[in-house]
Amino acid sequence: MRDTILFDLDGTLLPVDMDDFVKIYFKEMGKYFQDLIDADKLIDNVLIGTKAMLTNKEKNKTNEQVFMETFEKLIDGNLNVYKERFDQYYDEGFLKIREIVRKEPLVREIATVLKNKGYSLVVATNPLFPLKAILHRIHWAGLKPMDFIHITSYENSSFCKPNLEYYEEILEVIGKRPEQCIMIGNDVSDDMVSSKLGMETFLITNHIVNSYNLPVNSDHKGTYEDLFLFVKELPDLV
Numbered sequence: 001m002r003d004t005i006l007f008d009l010d011g012t013l014l015p016v017d018m019d020d021f022v023k024i025y026f027k028e029m030g031k032y033f034q035d036l037i038d039a040d041k042l043i044d045n046v047l048i049g050t051k052a053m054l055t056n057k058e059k060n061k062t063n064e065q066v067f068m069e070t071f072e073k074l075i076d077g078n079l080n081v082y083k084e085r086f087d088q089y090y091d092e093g094f095l096k097i098r099e100i101v102r103k104e105p106l107v108r109e110i111a112t113v114l115k116n117k118g119y120s121l122v123v124a125t126n127p128l129f130p131l132k133a134i135l136h137r138i139h140w141a142g143l144k145p146m147d148f149i150h151i152t153s154y155e156n157s158s159f160c161k162p163n164l165e166y167y168e169e170i171l172e173v174i175g176k177r178p179e180q181c182i183m184i185g186n187d188v189s190d191d192m193v194s195s196k197l198g199m200e201t202f203l204i205t206n207h208i209v210n211s212y213n214l215p216v217n218s219d220h221k222g223t224y225e226d227l228f229l230f231v232k233e234l235p236d237l238v
Contacts, residue, residue: 002200003237004176005114006167008185009125009134011207014141016101018209024100028093032085036077045074053128054160059169063127063154090133101140104206106224108142110231115147118237122150124170124183126190127157150174161190167197184227188214195219202227 007013010021029046030039037045052070053063072079114121125134131153135145145151150173152166159166171178178198185191188203188210195201195217203221210216220230 002180002182004120004181006122006124006181006183008191009123009137011186012184012204013107014101014137015104015207020100021097024097028096029089032089032093045071048074050128059158061158063157090130094133098140103142104224106228110228111143111147113231117234121148123148125152126161127152127154129154131155162193164197167194188216192218
């Protein structure tokens with residue numbers, strides 16, 4: 001019985017142009033570190049740290065640990081000073097991104113239908129950001145953290161999409177089997193790969209991402225309107 005729904009965040013729960021996201025993300029970040037490091041050098045270091053998270057295979061290390069260990073080797077100065085500045089940025093400067101995202105009204109309705117039917121919900125976003133950055137985006141989508149039994153972040157995850165270990169780690173944490181889950185996302189590579197474990201999949205086509213021009217293999221696909229109709233037809237578990 002499918003009783004758990006995994007949702008991607010950016011481009012799924014929260015419509016956003018990722019090119020605009022990245023542009024504002026780094027522009028605002030540079031302002032918070034301008035007395036510590038050149039903006040271009042900061043971006044290079046963050047991207048190197050991000051790549052380290054994407055390729056991490058050590059289950060005993062969180063993505064946060066991998067990022068910070070990598071980042072520390074690239075900077076001149078005290079890592080703790082940088083950590084404090086990152087915290088300040090995600091509390092303040094990161095909020096600038098809200099200007100380019102828009103709330104999709106059906107997202108709240110979809111989540112409400114699923115919760116009323118008794119389904120457990122998970123935010124299965126690529127865990128490259130701290131939890132506070134993800135919580136901001138959940139609120140921007142018109143949702144609440146309490147709507148979800150688990151939210152992946154770089155503090156609680158050791159793998160990233162499209163690695164199957166990322167999904168296996170979620171299953172281990174929430175105590176579910178793949179055949180109990182439906183993964184909903186907009187990325188053909190990162191999200192639909194979950195089907196290899198036995199998860200049912202739904203591809204959101206409004207903001208579809210297919211960076212590698214892969215064949216689209218999903219159990220279901222369609223717009224937010226199609227997804228709303230899909231969840232309304234799911235069996236009631238209550």
